[in-house]
Structure formats: structure tokens, C-alpha cells
Amino acid sequence: MWAMLAWARRRAAEPAPSMFGRMFPVVTTSDTTALLPLNQQSDQELAGLAQTMLEVQTIANPKGTSAGLTYFGQFIDHDLTLDSAPSPTGTVDVESLVNGRTFAFDLDSVYGGGPKTSPQLYDGDKFLIGTASDGVSPDLPRNADGSAILVEARNDENLLIAQIHLSFLRLHNALVDEGMSFDRAQQTVVDAYRHVVLNDYLPQIVGQEAVDQALSQQVSAGFYQPGSKDSPVTPVEFSAAVFRFGHSQVGNAYAINDASGFVRVFSLDPTVSDLRGGRQLPSDLIIDFNNFFSELPRDEGEAPALLGRAIDTKISPSLFELPIPGVAGGGSNVLAFRNLVRGKFYDLPSGEAIAEAMGLPAIGEPVFAEGTPLWYYVLREAELTSGGAEFGPVGGSIVAEVFVDLLRLDGGTKESGLPDVSGGDFRIGDLLVAADQLGGDDSGAHTPKPGRGDEARPTRDHARERSERHPRHRHNHSVDNAATEPSLQLFVLPTAS
Numbered sequence: 001m002w003a004m005l006a007w008a009r010r011r012a013a014e015p016a017p018s019m020f021g022r023m024f025p026v027v028t029t030s031d032t033t034a035l036l037p038l039n040q041q042s043d044q045e046l047a048g049l050a051q052t053m054l055e056v057q058t059i060a061n062p063k064g065t066s067a068g069l070t071y072f073g074q075f076i077d078h079d080l081t082l083d084s085a086p087s088p089t090g091t092v093d094v095e096s097l098v099n100g101r102t103f104a105f106d107l108d109s110v111y112g113g114g115p116k117t118s119p120q121l122y123d124g125d126k127f128l129i130g131t132a133s134d135g136v137s138p139d140l141p142r143n144a145d146g147s148a149i150l151v152e153a154r155n156d157e158n159l160l161i162a163q164i165h166l167s168f169l170r171l172h173n174a175l176v177d178e179g180m181s182f183d184r185a186q187q188t189v190v191d192a193y194r195h196v197v198l199n200d201y202l203p204q205i206v207g208q209e210a211v212d213q214a215l216s217q218q219v220s221a222g223f224y225q226p227g228s229k230d231s232p233v234t235p236v237e238f239s240a241a242v243f244r245f246g247h248s249q250v251g252n253a254y255a256i257n258d259a260s261g262f263v264r265v266f267s268l269d270p271t272v273s274d275l276r277g278g279r280q281l282p283s284d285l286i287i288d289f290n291n292f293f294s295e296l297p298r299d300e301g302e303a304p305a306l307l308g309r310a311i312d313t314k315i316s317p318s319l320f321e322l323p324i325p326g327v328a329g330g331g332s333n334v335l336a337f338r339n340l341v342r343g344k345f346y347d348l349p350s351g352e353a354i355a356e357a358m359g360l361p362a363i364g365e366p367v368f369a370e371g372t373p374l375w376y377y378v379l380r381e382a383e384l385t386s387g388g389a390e391f392g393p394v395g396g397s398i399v400a401e402v403f404v405d406l407l408r409l410d411g412g413t414k415e416s417g418l419p420d421v422s423g424g425d426f427r428i429g430d431l432l433v434a435a436d437q438l439g440g441d442d443s444g445a446h447t448p449k450p451g452r453g454d455e456a457r458p459t460r461d462h463a464r465e466r467s468e469r470h471p472r473h474r475h476n477h478s479v480d481n482a483a484t485e486p487s488l489q490l491f492v493l494p495t496a497s
């Protein structure tokens with residue numbers, strides 16, 4: 001209880017900015033155990049490597065992870081790291097860079113500083129909700145130009161992450177409708193998020209063994225030295241390389257719902273429809289989460305949920321055509337090249353050097369005489385060790401250690417009153433449809449659209465119609481309210497032995 005109160009107090013305070021730093025010091029520092037940076041490659045060499053990564057044929061994740069995991073990973077990253085420095089053209093002193101997000105699993109990307117500090121997000125204790133192009137289905141709240149009203153603009157970069165963000169807004173609102181205070185609803189949502197990060201997302205990407213290994217050691221006992229508890233250092237090995245692994249999980253096109261057919265993530269061809277964000281949600285592209293998370297039920301005879309891409313050295317064509325505003329002027333629209341350039345100018349050591357520092361055998365032949373860029377290395381390691389099912393030893397240990405340390409730093413045991421909708425194993429998909437189970441009708445707040453007036457208020461909730469697809473959820477519906485204490489122990493982080 002005391003831990004929970006302390007946590008709630010800390011969260012209520014202004015988020016502390018985190019500085020970027022290093023997990024593995026390089027020789028530019030005075031550390032005698034420092035590694036050599038891999039920064040000798042020319043732009044042409046890096047562009048050549050990026051070009052070899054263009055996927056010719058999609059390879060599904062061999063252990064069958066669902067497609068939605070990819071975008072939940074992107075959503076997690078946007079909760080953890082924001083490096084606003086433009087694509088670099090010269091060496092960067094990474095220790096001088098500020099992370100624009102709190103380096104914590106606290107959903108600052110969603111809540112900002114709360115209603116007082118980020119009033120543009122809220123109507124009272126609830127989030128503003130906008131409407132999709134049909135005028136009734138929920139969407140992110142938007143400005144007249146279609147841009148979303150968010151503290152984390154990247155969460156409207158494509159329609160998949162935008163609709164994941166929307167699920168969080170709707171869940172918070174549904175909990176407030178159930179009688180929770182703002183703080184309680186926020187804490188419940190964050191606890192449930194942390195639960196699925198630790199128990200569902202992390203084991204799927206690194207394997208349970210790596211999670212258990214990280215859980216068996218105390219904070220700072222490994223390679224990650226967070227420094228301050230309130231503003232842990234954000235390691236560039238993680239943000240500029242290893243956790244960018246998700247770029248390889250991105251598929252080229254998705255059946256976003258059963259009627260949409262396969263729609264490309266991005267295309268620079270204006271005649272091709274795509275899933276770019278930054279615009280009012282077209283109602284024919286409302287996500288059917290059942291297509292994206294295998295834990296959610298399927299209709300009889302319906303094809304299984306979409307599979308995610310393998311974690312490998314291939315990148316889908318969509319990510320060679322980034323349509324993000326400002327990209328053309330601020331670097332390449334080839335994401336692989338942007339990652340490699342950032343790794344070079346951030347003086348990241350090679351994957352081989354990091355493997356050696358971790359006491360692990362280097363896997364594969366070096367791509368350049370001096371070594372393999374870390375981002376490429378962890379992708380190839382995944383490809384060679386598990387056929388792309390999950391991270392290999394270097395990537396997996398780094399991600400598991402950072403995740404578990406951050407979860408530990410941010411508090412211990414949590415509990416949550418969300419319904420456990422999947423028979424005792426509350427998973428990401430369950431969280432994303434939880435608002436529907438709670439009856440989220442989005443009626444408390446919406447963004448008034450110029451010229452639309454109150455007609456914009458949802459009168460019919462398509463999302464709720466979709467919840468007919470989750471019959472199990474309604475049976476298990478057990479909701480916290482002012483009168484009952486939460487009964488479900490969703491988030492229990494074991495203490496290190």
C-alpha cells in the first residue's frame with residue numbers, strides 16, 4: 001500500500017527529463033574498459049547496406065507472434081524514448097541529448113503531465129475523444145487540420161499506433177465512468193500496461209529465459225547503470241539501435257479489418273491508399289483488434305489473426321517510403337539508412353564489440369572490416385539464432401535488462417482492477433479491447449469539430465459493435481468501483497533473489 005501511494009505521488013509530480021547516455025562506454029570517454037566506436041563507414045556504404053535490407057518476400061515470425069505486437073512495441077517505445085535531434089551529419093555528444101519522454105513505463109506519452117499541465121488533452125477527468133470520418137466512431141481528438149491533439153505526436157504516425165493510443169484514452173474514460181477518480185483510473189491503466197509489458201510483450205520478443213535472467217539480478221547488477229532512480233539514463237545502444245529491432249517486424253500491408261483488404265503501411269504513390277496517420281480516421285480503416293492479436297476470439301471458420309514479420313535483416317518496402325512530414329528535408333525517407341546513420345554518428349560500438357564485452361560469442365561474419373552496426377547485428381543475431389522468432393543473446397539481454405530495471409525502479413508490486421478476460425492470462429489484446437468490455441461509450445468528452453457542433457458526438461459506437469466479437473470478456477467482467485477493492489492481482493514483479 002505504501003509503495004503504491006509513493007508511486008502515485010511520484011507520478012503526480014512533473015515528469016523528470018532523462019539524459020541519453022551509454023551502456024557501453026566508448027573510447028571517447030576516459031573509461032579504460034571503453035569500446036571502439038564503429039563510425040568509419042561512408043554514407044554510401046551505409047546506404048548500400050540499407051538497400052540490401054529491402055524485403056523481397058515477407059517472412060512471418062516463425063513462432064507465430066501476432067501482427068499487433070509490432071505496433072504495441074512502437075507504442076512502448078514512444079512511452080520510453082524521444083530523441084528530437086535531427087538526423088545527424090556529424091559526431092554527436094550523446095550525453096548532452098535530452099530524452100523527450102520519461103524513461104519509465106508510465107504512459108507519459110498518453111497522460112502528459114495530467115489535466116493541470118496538459119489541459120489540451122482533457123475534459124475534466126476524462127480524455128477528449130474525437131470522431132472518425134463517419135461522425136460517430138471514436139478517433140483521437142484532432143485539430144481542424146487533422147493533426148491529433150497529443151503530447152506524443154508520433155502516436156499518430158500510422159493508423160495502427162493511433163488506434164492503440166485511442167484504446168488507452170477510451171479505457172481511462174471508461175474507468176472514470178465506472179466511478180474512479182482521475183488518479184485511480186490513471187494508476188489502473190498504467191498498472192495494466194506494465195503487467196502486459198512484463199508478462200506478455202517482453203517474453204514474446206526476448207524469450208522467457210532472458211526475462212527470468214533479468215529478473216534474477218538486482219537493478220544495476222548488469223550492464224545498464226540507470227544512475228538516478230527518478231530520471232534513469234536512456235542508453236543510446238537501446239534507443240538508437242537495439243529497440244529499433246521493431247522496424248524489421250513491420251509488415252508491408254495489413255487487413256486492418258475484414259472489409260478493408262490488405263492496405264499498405266505507407267506508399268509515396270498518391271493513388272495508393274495507405275495507413276499513414278495525421279488525418280481523421282477513415283471509418284473504413286477502423287482497426288479490428290481481433291485481426292491483430294491471436295488471444296482475441298475469432299469467428300468460426302475465420303482466418304487466424306495476422307502474423308507479425310520475423311525479426312531479421314529485412315525491412316518491408318513501406319519503410320523505404322516514409323511519408324513523415326519534414327523527412328524529405330531532414331534526411332532520407334529510407335528508415336534503415338536513418339538508423340545506420342544515427343548509429344554511426346552516435347559512436348555506437350559494433351555488435352561484435354558489445355557481444356565480447358558481454359562475454360558472449362559474436363555471431364555471423366562482420367559486415368564491414370571493422371565490425372557490424374549494432375542495429376543490423378541484433379537483427380541478424382535474431383535471424384541466425386531463432387530464424388527470426390525472437391531476439392538472440394545480445395539483443396535479448398539488453399532489452400530484458402533495461403525493461404526489468406525500469407519496471408523495478410518505478411515501483412514494486414501493483415494491483416489493478418481490470419477484468420481478466422482471457423482466463424487468467426491478461427494479455428495485450430485484452431487490454432486494448434477492455435474499454436469495450438467496460439461499456440466505454442465515449443460520451444463524456446469529445447472534440448467539438450468546427451461546423452459539426454454536437455452532431456460529432458458519437459451516437460452509435462462501432463467499437464462496441466466490434467466487442468460482440470469478444471463474448472468471453474463480458475462474462476468475466478469484474479470492474480473496480482468506489483465500493484469494491486480491486487480483486488485481481490495483475491501486476492506482480494518478483495523481487496530479485
Ligand code: HEM
Pocket residue numbers: 070071073074077081082083084086087157158238239240243244245246247249250265322324331335338339342
Ligand atoms: C510503421 C512503423 C514505424 C515507423 C514508420 C517508424 C519510424 C521511425 C522513425 C522515422 C524514427 C526516427 C529515425 C531517425 O531519424 O533516427 C524511428 C525511431 C525509432 N523507432 Fe520506429 N518506426 C516504426 C515502428 C517501430 C517499432 C515497431 C519499434 C519498436 C518495437 C520502433 C522503435 C523505434 C525506436 C526505439 C526509435 C528511436 C526513438 C527515439 O529515441 O527518438 N519503431 N522510427
